[in-house]
Amino acid sequence: MGVPAFFRWLSQKYKKIIKNLAETYVDEGKGERYMDVDWSEPNPNGVEFDNLYLDMNGIIHPCVHPEDKPAPETEAEMFAAIGEYIDRIVAAVRPRKILFMAIDGVAPRAKMNQQRSRRFKTAREINERNEVEQHIRDEMLAKGLRPPTKKAKAHFDHNVITPGTEFMDHLASYLRDFIHHRINTVPAWKDLRVILSDANVPGEGEHKIMSFVRNQRAQDGYNPNTRHILHGLDADLIMLGLATHEAHFTILREEVTFQSTKCFRCGQEGHRSDDCPGLGRKRKSGDDHGAPPAARPKALQFLHLWVLREYLAAEFASLEGTLPFDFDLEHIVDDFVFMCFFVGNDFLPHLPSLDIREGALDMLTELYKRALPALGGYLTDGPEVNLSRVDVMLAEVGEMEAEIFRRRLRNEDDSKRKRESREAQKLARKQADEARRKVPPKEELARLGKGSTPEVLAANKSAAAALKASMFGSGGGDGDADGADAASAGAAAGGAGGGGRAGAGGD
Structure with missing residues (x-):
């Protein structure tokens, strides 16, 4: 479930929900090795976790086609990269009871249309890119020029990361062998209960994880203070975690930088090109461009949902004492998650007038606080939605739509004028420079x-x-x-x- 800009809005509005994670690794001169970390010791971050859940598709895709280093060329290299990343996450979190790995199975019917269109689009773009490249090569040959040599590399179709393919079957076999090897060779794994839900089990990985958490809560003797941590980049994991109503739930994700400051020499972030660490090292060929430094993995961050729950309690505290019914934070959390569906959802079309970048969630929050006392109850009651109350909320949004669209049009016109002004100034400077040169x-x-x-x-x-x-x-x-x-x-x-x-x- 995609909610554009949701994480950015959340992390800027409620800053203390994010905490950087301290990692431990072993470096024996052959690169960082997480498998050899003795994570039977206490967690260096000062917090212990019982259950670790891995949404495996959030690991498979970055390992198969990484952004910051060359992509692996063979299945064996891809699977090895996936195994190394699992070692890293497990060594960083150090779960004490359960490790649950969930690979996406067949998606619900409501999402199949989106998946199908996305995959057809990907395949079409690849074909179009190849056709354009071949056309340019033919033009260069016709002019007597020699085009660059094509790299002899087999094309890997990312669409094979889909339930039912041979690739996913091989991956499931590799993960079973991987788990068996770690349990037999790494002491800290021996006390873990490891569960693998592969692509043969229907449902998206995150939904299978949530189903497992709910089943655990229903068991006799369940400890309500169990500490859960879920790894994944999707914004919907935040909402799913809130919807569990667990007292201790954390999302683990890679650090996201909203303004990219990549060095154009090495492609790494955190320094400018003139400060590139690779400048000081000469390449063997003798040219004076430094070799790029080895790519470092992105830093990991905790997103503590229990801190977010406290923020939401403070946000809606003004409602207590003003409602003709009992104030219940759990109902408010459910209503907050439900309102987020209006600004982004993989299963339902979002409202065109609502965009987080334009303050849609802030507007919905204020509208909810103003309307709730007169609604006679909450928007949701567990899995049920009170449509008559939602209708009142949507009617309020409808009254604001005309002004929202007018403001959006004004902003677009202003942006267009500024862009045209910049282009005119650029052209004038260019003409003046040419005149001075003559x-x-x-x-x-x-x-x-x-x-x-x-x-x-x-x-x-x-x-x-x-x-x-x-x-x-x-x-x-x-x-x-x-x-x-x-x-x-x-x-x-x-x-x-x-x-x-x-x-x-x-x-």
Whole structure:
């Protein structure tokens, strides 16, 4: 479930929900190894977790086609990268009871349309890109140029990361062997209950995880203080975690930087190109561009949902004592999750007038606080939605839609005017630079000043014509030519007179 800009809005509004994670690894000169970390020791982050849940598709895709390093070329390399990442997450979290790995199975019917369109689009874009590349190569050959050599690399179709493919079957077999090997060789794994839900089990990975959590809560003797942590980048994991109503639930995700400051030399973030660590090292070929440093994995962060629950309690505390029914934080959390569906959802179309970047969630929150006392109850009651109360909320949103669209149109017009103004200024600067380049330098003008009158006249006419052509276009008529001649003649006369006076003075 995609909610564009939701994580950014959340982390900026409730800043203390995010905490950087301290990692431990072993470096024996062969790179960082997380498998050898003794994570039977206490967690260095000062918090212990009982259950770790891995939404495996959030691990598979970055490992198969990473952004910050060359993609693995064979299935074996891909599976090895996935295993290394699992080792990293497990060593960072150090779960004490359960490790649950869930791979996406067949998606619900409501999401199949979205998946199908996305995958067809991906395949079409790849074909179009290949056609454009081949067209450019043919044009270069026709002009007698030699196109760059194609890299001999087998194409990997990312659409195979889909339930029912041979690739996913091989991956499930690898993960079973991986789990068996870790339990037999790593002491800390021996006390873990490891569960693998592969692509043969229907449902998205995150939904299978939530179903497991709910089943655990229903068991006799369940400890309500169990600490859960779920790894994944999808914004919907935040809402799913809130919907569990667990007292201790955390999301683990890679650090997200909203303003990219990548070095264009090495592609890494955190430094500028002139400060690139690779500048100090010479390549074997002898060129003076430094070799890029080895890619470091992105830092990990905790997103503590129990802190977010406290923020929501403070946000809606003003409702307590104003409601004709009991104030219940759990109902408010459910209503908050439900309202988030209006701004982004993989299963339902979102409302076009609501965009988080335009303050839609802030508007819905204020509208909810204002309308709730008169609604007679909450928008949701467990899995049930009270449609009559939701209708009142949507009617309020409908009254604001016209102004929202007008404001959006004004903003688009302002952006267009600013863009056109910048382009006009850029063009004016370019024309001025070209005009300055066409004017003879001072040394040339001084040399011409000492020459004969015909030479001065010719130089002045040439400079004036070039200047006019660059400033007003090259299509000047007879009047322009006459004006240039007159101006040149006047300048020549002045120059000649000056020369005569200088000569007289010399005599």
